[in-house]
Amino acid sequence: MSIMTYRQALRDTLGSEMRRDENVLLLGEEIGVFEGSYKITAGLLAEFGEKRVRDTPIAEEGFTGAAIGAAMLGLRPVVEIMTINFSLLALDQIVNHAAKIYGMFGGQARVPLVIRTPGGGGQQLGATHSQNIELYYAFVPGMKVVAPSNPADAKSLLLAAIRDDDPVLFLENLALYNMKGEVPDDDIPGEIGRAAVTRRGSDITVVAYSRMAAVALTVAERMAETDGVDIEVVDLRSLRPLDRETVVDSVRRTHCAVVVEDDWLTYGIGAEIAATISDGAFDWLDAPVRRVAMAEVPLPYAKTLETAALPSADDVTAAIRQTLASVGRRAGKDTP
Amino acid sequence: MAKRGPAVRKPPGQPGPVGEDATTDDSQLREFYRRMVFIRRFEERAARAYTQAEIGGYCHLNLGEEATVVGLMSALEPEDYLFTNYREHGYALARGVEPGRVMAELYGRRDGVSKGWGGSMHLFDGDARLLGGYGIVGGQLPLATGAALAVDYRGGDEAVACVMGDGTTNIGAFHESLNIAALWNLPVVYVVVNNGLGMGTTVEKASGEPELHRKAASYRMSSARVDGNDPVAVREAMLSALASARSGRPFLLEAVSSRLKGHSVVDPAKYRTREEVEALRTSDPVAALAFRLRGEGELTDEAITEIDAEATSAVAAAVAFAEASPHPAVDTLFDYTYATPVPNDSRRLPGEPLFEPAPLPRIGAHP
Numbered sequence: 001m002s003i004m005t006y007r008q009a010l011r012d013t014l015g016s017e018m019r020r021d022e023n024v025l026l027l028g029e030e031i032g033v034f035e036g037s038y039k040i041t042a043g044l045l046a047e048f049g050e051k052r053v054r055d056t057p058i059a060e061e062g063f064t065g066a067a068i069g070a071a072m073l074g075l076r077p078v079v080e081i082m083t084i085n086f087s088l089l090a091l092d093q094i095v096n097h098a099a100k101i102y103g104m105f106g107g108q109a110r111v112p113l114v115i116r117t118p119g120g121g122g123q124q125l126g127a128t129h130s131q132n133i134e135l136y137y138a139f140v141p142g143m144k145v146v147a148p149s150n151p152a153d154a155k156s157l158l159l160a161a162i163r164d165d166d167p168v169l170f171l172e173n174l175a176l177y178n179m180k181g182e183v184p185d186d187d188i189p190g191e192i193g194r195a196a197v198t199r200r201g202s203d204i205t206v207v208a209y210s211r212m213a214a215v216a217l218t219v220a221e222r223m224a225e226t227d228g229v230d231i232e233v234v235d236l237r238s239l240r241p242l243d244r245e246t247v248v249d250s251v252r253r254t255h256c257a258v259v260v261e262d263d264w265l266t267y268g269i270g271a272e273i274a275a276t277i278s279d280g281a282f283d284w285l286d287a288p289v290r291r292v293a294m295a296e297v298p299l300p301y302a303k304t305l306e307t308a309a310l311p312s313a314d315d316v317t318a319a320i321r322q323t324l325a326s327v328g329r330r331a332g333k334d335t336p
Numbered sequence: 337m338a339k340r341g342p343a344v345r346k347p348p349g350q351p352g353p354v355g356e357d358a359t360t361d362d363s364q365l366r367e368f369y370r371r372m373v374f375i376r377r378f379e380e381r382a383a384r385a386y387t388q389a390e391i392g393g394y395c396h397l398n399l400g401e402e403a404t405v406v407g408l409m410s411a412l413e414p415e416d417y418l419f420t421n422y423r424e425h426g427y428a429l430a431r432g433v434e435p436g437r438v439m440a441e442l443y444g445r446r447d448g449v450s451k452g453w454g455g456s457m458h459l460f461d462g463d464a465r466l467l468g469g470y471g472i473v474g475g476q477l478p479l480a481t482g483a484a485l486a487v488d489y490r491g492g493d494e495a496v497a498c499v500m501g502d503g504t505t506n507i508g509a510f511h512e513s514l515n516i517a518a519l520w521n522l523p524v525v526y527v528v529v530n531n532g533l534g535m536g537t538t539v540e541k542a543s544g545e546p547e548l549h550r551k552a553a554s555y556r557m558s559s560a561r562v563d564g565n566d567p568v569a570v571r572e573a574m575l576s577a578l579a580s581a582r583s584g585r586p587f588l589l590e591a592v593s594s595r596l597k598g599h600s601v602v603d604p605a606k607y608r609t610r611e612e613v614e615a616l617r618t619s620d621p622v623a624a625l626a627f628r629l630r631g632e633g634e635l636t637d638e639a640i641t642e643i644d645a646e647a648t649s650a651v652a653a654a655v656a657f658a659e660a661s662p663h664p665a666v667d668t669l670f671d672y673t674y675a676t677p678v679p680n681d682s683r684r685l686p687g688e689p690l691f692e693p694a695p696l697p698r699i700g701a702h703p
Contacts, residue, residue, distance in 0.1 A: 025489070051489065057519065062512025065478020066485055072467060073417075073486035092509075096472050097479060103672040105460035105468060106451030110675040141673055141682075165675035193678035241680040244690065280691040 028080030099142030127298035149213035156190030201232035248280030265293035398426035400596030403621035407570025422457035436657030445661035503534025564593030
């Protein structure tokens, strides 16, 4: 084990995979000379050269599509889209091509492609640079979408994504890049399609992914101290395929759930999780599934408004308290 | 030149690829004629099957574009790659894909080139290096550019041909792709088949630069325009374009062609005037080549009739093959969602529940 940041885990993994397999190459805007907008690719141009670390023009549809075509011939491109907002310019290539080619041609062509891209607001970047639109990709069969919430998962899921023969959207988050954590030294790929119970608990289940899974874990630890409640945290990790069993299994044990997401509430990932809980744990539920999600506005620039619109640890804490209160399980040291 | 790819197959009842075996111009022309007639008869038969509801979805035909299709495909080496749009039956046939497997795909059958998953717009055959017909206008351009990147990355000698219609030259993916190919010196030829109409909209109403090949100038890319009704001219232009691409200079080739019928089988093309329709008849490349070959004494009326009969019979065999091929079994529905299996991949049919019904409610049973 080594302690490192989420950013370092990504950078080291890209480097080690490029050393392992010469078919792995990187494409994206400013990933070479500039070393990446968020410095994930720092040092890689120097080590691997322009052939394998390719600065592209600002043309998301063009270079993402080119990566798909190269993948069809057996290369394993890892594309960086500077933020997930700009992936909309490549939407046709991702949804109509990357996700369709394997099925549409009856399994004759594979697309071993990774699209790395960060989502997330909170940096005062305004309405077009702060979105969480991973749902658009998680909606599409043929895509795989992973969203690691800590440095160890960042490594293991990036390994899995690069070695997978299908297109994988690898969701990062601006607020996670500096997060530190233990990372295994060995290159052992994680499993796409599996959630993780990152904290065992018996009172309530909190389901989240990406940044909010980290927030949920922090809240759970704090509330164990402040409220004496024992919270179980399910980190989805994979948005497609979606590990419904792990979610339902947890709620069947805790009997109530709060679902937390950075995207908008209406039609969001949390809606799918809530529906899953309804399908699989209806008879075990003691309270309606509560959702914590972003306010339904284009995210404003002004700090007061931005902060108010984004889900916070306090929002999660309040939702947990209210849910527990509603079922009469006001857990805590002073509760009978 | 590296010959790594599998040879293009020569299916029974269909002439093989043109070029290598055409020793003289005359025999080459005769061979072109045979292949053009074959595509003509195949497409006419497809139109009939469509109106009989044997073929579903959309069905776009190469009628009127046979000289362009045959000329272009005769210039490709077996190991070269081909990306096309949705008007691609003729390209698959000219590339040597078995006509029965093409027809079976149109019929949505198990033995279709894409196993019934693609249909008319999405033909694919790895052996023929036909890497797909694509239904979204412009979608194939970035892909073809990336295939050329992969060839270049590995130091290969293959070229990539990317066929599109005239309307595609106005879309963003066209410009992004040409820009990237020019920047990176990729071995790709972009071919615009300009039949004058994007569905019902003329080139002049859709493109600020109606001389489409000139758009390459924005990227300092070489380009040319060729008479798409002359298969020999098309072949020669494509050979030059491919030679340029192989030397790291991508190329834009415009073949000026004509679409004899509507955009798709169901389009009666009412936007065309009587004069336009009449002009189309006189520019029919198949009839024109027959006229020329007969005038030059290269083909007798009997030979022309014989070529026609051969084509009709081969197309009938293709239809018989398609009709005999089974419909895909429903239990194969989830076979092609993912190439790498992963846990929790959904295999649920529409009416099935996500979870088994719960046991009777255990009211008050939990703490």
